[in-house]
Amino acid sequence: MHLIETRNLSYTYNNNLAALEGIDFVASRKSRIALLGPNGAGKSTLFKHFNGILTPTSGEVLVRGEPISKKNIHEVRKFVGIVFQNPDDQIFSPTVEQDIAFGPINLGLDPETIAHRVDSAISMLGLEDLRERVPHHLSGGEKKRVAIAGVVAMEPQVLVLDEPTAGLDPGGVEDLLAFLQTLPDRFGITVIFSTHQVELVPEIADIVYVMNRGRIIGSGTIEEIFSHEELLLSTRLQLPPLPRAIHRLRDEGVAIDMAYRYSDAETSLLKAFSRQP
Numbered sequence: 001m002h003l004i005e006t007r008n009l010s011y012t013y014n015n016n017l018a019a020l021e022g023i024d025f026v027a028s029r030k031s032r033i034a035l036l037g038p039n040g041a042g043k044s045t046l047f048k049h050f051n052g053i054l055t056p057t058s059g060e061v062l063v064r065g066e067p068i069s070k071k072n073i074h075e076v077r078k079f080v081g082i083v084f085q086n087p088d089d090q091i092f093s094p095t096v097e098q099d100i101a102f103g104p105i106n107l108g109l110d111p112e113t114i115a116h117r118v119d120s121a122i123s124m125l126g127l128e129d130l131r132e133r134v135p136h137h138l139s140g141g142e143k144k145r146v147a148i149a150g151v152v153a154m155e156p157q158v159l160v161l162d163e164p165t166a167g168l169d170p171g172g173v174e175d176l177l178a179f180l181q182t183l184p185d186r187f188g189i190t191v192i193f194s195t196h197q198v199e200l201v202p203e204i205a206d207i208v209y210v211m212n213r214g215r216i217i218g219s220g221t222i223e224e225i226f227s228h229e230e231l232l233l234s235t236r237l238q239l240p241p242l243p244r245a246i247h248r249l250r251d252e253g254v255a256i257d258m259a260y261r262y263s264d265a266e267t268s269l270l271k272a273f274s275r276q277p
Helices: 043-047 074-080 097-104 111-122 141-152 170-187 198-204 222-227 231-232 240-249 262-274
Strands: 004-012 018-028 032-036 056-064 080-083 158-162 188-195 207-212 214-222
Touching: 004 043, 018 214, 032 043, 032 170, 032 198, 043 207, 043 222, 043 231, 056 188, 074 080, 074 240, 080 141, 097 111, 097 240, 111 141, 141 170, 158 170, 170 188, 170 198, 188 198, 198 222, 198 240, 207 222, 214 222, 222 231
Parallel strands: 032 188, 032 207, 080 158, 158 188
Antiparallel strands: 004 018, 004 056, 207 214
16 A cells, blocks of 8 residues: 555646656655656645645645545645645744744644654754754754654654755755655655655665656666666756766766766676776
8 A cells, every 4th residue: 555646636827837756655654755857847835745735726635544624624735745845835843943843733643752852853853952942043954854853753654845945055965965865764754755856866866757838758677767868858857967977978988887976876886997008
């Protein structure tokens, strides 16, 4: 049973603009899934269907095999946590600690459990020095971490992040990716994130969906997606720098194994150039 599944999902805005058309998507337990596509592809709109913020015009969304309904919407929103692109859309409490506690309080948990969840989320996101700060006085990267901590404190089984690295400096991106990589194996949390930064995808995702103009135009493993350069070019995206460089070396006659992740590329390069005369 998939944790999230959409079947022939379509969504049309009130102005009759079709935002999603015929979306078939699945997310399994402990998955790392990237939704790749240019701005305006429909990624954010699709995410808002995963926990019932939006209702399909046609088709359906299933969470743990059950269609989202008024009867189960409360449980769905505990199960699927969404972090929006703009953290200011989710941060509104006087202090960081209070903001992170907001979700667990609204779950009706006892004070001891709330305190434990807040402390755990603060530790996971490295927010110890910020817990008494006013959220709106923080930097963009700090706000992003607070927003994520507030969702993590709800202990969802699926964490959905819309353009999570937007506005972060390189160090912030590295820290966030390292954190997201730990969630499936360490905590059993499925991670779904959207981006148009193709270079990030091989380092964190196992499965990739490519979207363009409201449709899914490709899906598969890292190797399956990035071995079809024309698929990315059709969405005005490019291969990540590493496979582009390896393609160039191959064109120059260097016998080198294809690689998409930094660790694999290092192995391929050392192997290739150790064979050179």
